[in-house]
Amino acid sequence: MSKIMFVFGTRPEFIKLYPVIMEARSRQHEVVIVNTGQHREMLDNLLAELDVTPDFDLKVMTRQQSLAEILARTVAPLDDVVARVRPDHLFVHGDTSATLSGSLISLYRHVPLSHVEAGLRTYNKHSPFPEEMNRQITGVLADYHFTPTEVTRQNLEREGKDPNRIFVVGNSAIDMLRYTVRPSFRHPVLDELGDRRLILMTVHRRENISELGQMFAAINDIAVRYGDTHKIVYPIHMNPVVRQAADQYLTAPAIEIIEPLGTTDFHNLLSRSHLVMTDSGGIQEEAPSLGKPVLVLRDTTERPEGVAAGTLRLVGTGRDDIVREAVRLLDDPAEYARMAAIQNPYGDGTTAQQIMDVMDKVASDEGKAAAVPAESSLPA
Structure with missing residues (x-):
């Protein structure tokens, strides 16, 4: 199975990655969780509630940091983690500083990158700020785009992304409701x-x-x-x-x-x-x-x-x-x-399953490719 790293730093990111993490674990992938620590108390409470202990906590947040300081304090420590762990695949979500940092490090360390909730756009770089440009930059760097709807798929295709690397899977926020909403x-x-x-x-x-x-x-x-x-x-x-x-x-x-x-x-x-x-x-x-x-x-x-x-x-x-x-x-x-x-256009609660179906196929295809001898070594 693959070694899959999940990078996040805020509570909303974790909420939407948690169903994917759980699905990956259920399929026996080795999961590595990195919390950059951009949110502290709110995220820590949720991690404790769901009994999730990150493998790495970068603890980047200090009082009244600028956006530039948050990014600077994230990139180098995350690079060290990725260099040590050497994951087969790296997942980021959405549009935060952790997302941008993970995307850059995946490029620097030649690790395939998956972007969950890809393709959301306003095409106004100041609204929402800085999230819109975090999304767009991550979209340029991602190898696999897990996008919620046909509209977001079309955004990515118009930007020149490979249609074979774009997957309409709904939004994993819907999956998360299965873990949290309780009749009692x-x-x-x-x-x-x-x-x-x-x-x-x-x-x-x-x-x-x-x-x-x-x-x-x-x-x-x-x-x-x-x-x-x-x-x-x-x-x-x-x-x-x-x-x-x-x-x-x-x-x-x-x-x-x-x-x-x-x-x-x-x-x-x-x-x-x-x-x-x-x-x-x-x-x-x-x-x-x-x-x-x-x-x-x-x-x-x-x-x-x-x-x-x-x-x-x-x-x-x-x-x-x-x-x-x-x-x-x-x-x-x-x-x-x-x-x-009106029916929700953002999916039916099977997003995590669809994402990991794609990842399993990617791992299978890579395994098959690795098993084929190089042309120069084939017998005459």
Whole structure:
């Protein structure tokens, strides 16, 4: 079997690589896990919850690092690890500094690279920043592109990627829900809802920092209007700028600000929510699998399939726009039901299995090629 290295540094990356790691282990591949440590507490809690101990922890994060410092502190230690381990294959996910670092080291060390969640594009290098260019650079370096949808496949083909190295497999975020969503789940947030419905929100993106005032003012307007029938729960990001803006604008009694949730807690609250308002990425894929309409609080999204299908509604960051679209769903049960019933375009929960089917075939083909004698050594 192959020696496969998985490189990640944030909780969202691990959430989407975990099903692939588990599938690789189930097929008896040797799995090597490298955590660059870009996220610390949130990721460590999830690793402990799922009983995963990384083989290497690079611990790159220090307070108030720049993007350049994060990358610089990752590349050289990761190069040392790859040189020592000598994996047959290296996996990265998505669009983080760990993804970019792993991609560069796979090039430097001549290790075949697989990119999970490949092909997402806005073609605006500043939105999302720096994720868009991390994705594009990784796409240039990857040998195998595991892409969620036909739209993302077409992005890669237009960029000149080899069609025989592109595989439409859905998104492994859907696979992860099988490990986390539990019918018997209990949480104080749910106990305190009473007869009210849950609106779950997340806001944290770097490019939205300057828009927090109007975004949070819109959320507060919604909470005031629907406070008798709905409760807005906000697991707040650790960024102190986000927290300061939340303290200033999110004052309605129907808003509950809580500390960041573990993945299992978040997925289970998501499964019991009525509506989701977010500027996050992965939630745009997860919520539709659970039948939850999503208002995307961004001006662009690298997940246009959900917008086209109707599971997502791109509403921007303006106060009036956010309120108008929330009212539209909350006041019109038919419109809500239509959006909630649309099939998720991001897959059926078999992504990890499909990825490892490809990897097993790659390993088999490489083994067959290695078994064929070189032409010069063939008998006359």
